[in-house]
Amino acid sequence: MPDPLIAIVGSVTTSPNAPRAAEDLGRELAKAGFRILVYSSAPEFLEPYVVKGYPASQVAKSGSIQVRYSLGGLTPSFAE
Numbered sequence: 001m002p003d004p005l006i007a008i009v010g011s012v013t014t015s016p017n018a019p020r021a022a023e024d025l026g027r028e029l030a031k032a033g034f035r036i037l038v039y040s041s042a043p044e045f046l047e048p049y050v051v052k053g054y055p056a057s058q059v060a061k062s063g064s065i066q067v068r069y070s071l072g073g074l075t076p077s078f079a080e
Contacts, residue, residue: 003064007037010046022046026053030060037066041076051078 006029012018026049029036036054038047054060067076 003033003035003061005035005037005066007039008047008050009039011044012046012049013044018046019049022049023053023056026050027057028053030054030057030064035061035064035066037068038076038078039068041078047076048078051080055080 010022012022015021025046026036029050030053036050038051039045041048041051051065054065065078065080067078069076
């Protein structure tokens with residue numbers, strides 16, 4: 001059975017602390033063994049910060065981040 005998959009959605013515009021909190025969340029999700037599903041790499045959303053923290057945990061498994069996007073939309077691009 002694969003590790004649980006958590007969808008990441010939301011905005012970081014609600015608080016100046018949101019990007020840091022999202023990065024911390026990504027690190028903790030990886031440590032807990034969750035896979036993540038992300039939709040956007042736009043800086044106003046949680047996803048790029050969660051994705052940044054996820055491999056920073058140094059325990060994230062290869063292939064444990066899934067990226068989905070609409071066929072007509074831009075392909076998300078993450079530095080990680």
